[in-house]
Amino acid sequence: MSKVLGKVYTENDADLKYVKDKNIAVLGYGSQGRAWVLNLLDSGLNVKLGLEREGNSWKKAQEDGVKPMKTEDALKGADIVIFLVPDMVQRKIYAEKVKPVLKPGMDLVFAHGFNIHYKLIQPPENVDVYMAAPKAPGPSVREFFVKGGGVPVLVGVNQDYSGQALQKALAIAKGLGATKAGVLETTFKEETETDLMGEQLDLVGGLTAMLRATFHTIVDLGYRPEMAYFEAINEMKLITDQIYEKGLSGMLRAVSDTAKYGGLTVGTYVINDDVKKRMKEKAERIKSGKFADEWIEEYDEGSKNLASLMDDLDNSLEEQVGRELREIVLRGQPKK
Structure with a gap:
């Protein structure tokens, strides 16, 4: 037990079962998006990659052996939607693509709290909203995972409709490899403002x-x-x-x-x-x-x-x- 830090979650505190059978749509294949998609796939999770257009990210995903698809196709049947496009693009994709297909019990996941904290995205009350924020750039998230480790991650819950939002955030963190290092709990407000x-x-x-x-x-x-x-x-x-x-x-x-x-x-x-x-x-x-x-x-x-x-x-x-x-x-x- 740390004398300074709060609770630090590690391998035994997280279980992939909370997201194992979920259909996960990851939106974006930039620095963090690539790392998340590859790490979560390697962790045995059901991941679809959604992109807005067939550009460089589309080609990079194909080179990595990932099958990209248009955002709206990745969202079909999704239980968990992970936003990994740039901060200022998220609100537009949410309004035009995600909001129309939201159903009670779905999850919205963020790697940074900006859009939720500043209310650019205002989800309905019947979905879980949580965060897993790696404290390293995407290439390091991937590199550490490939080498058998992980980078620390901050998790936070904004809405807990299911009563299991924290467990699912920890599961995502585990899928990224973070529980091999350590996961700390925060809030969307604290993560956004301190970042x-x-x-x-x-x-x-x-x-x-x-x-x-x-x-x-x-x-x-x-x-x-x-x-x-x-x-x-x-x-x-x-x-x-x-x-x-x-x-x-x-x-x-x-x-x-x-x-x-x-x-x-x-x-x-x-x-x-x-x-x-x-x-x-x-x-x-x-x-x-x-x-x-x-x-x-x-x-x-x-x-x-x-x-x-x-x-x-x-x-x-x-x-x-x-x-x-x-x-x-x-x-x-x-x-x-």
């Missing part, structure tokens, strides 16, 4: 901004861009690998004493109380739903602002330098 906070404040937003700011600080002081890129951006992978394997203190013990002292004394000067105050403001914006409203409006208007931001990054000095330096770095890596 967005992590992405924006740290993993995607904060980290990208910090890397770019460090790069330009070094360049502005007169150092060559390639030196700045190596020190400010390229070496981040080495640090995050250490954190992933050993935690923050383990990473610090793996670097030099000079790096430790400099990092621990300067880090809190750069990321100070003012930065944390602004982080909290943006976190509160997620909790209030304002970010979701903004993103929905941006998406509905064609994501023009997002496209402009990506263009600016693609054309930046750090990306121009990085594209050339990455060729050197990758050229020196041992062949797999």
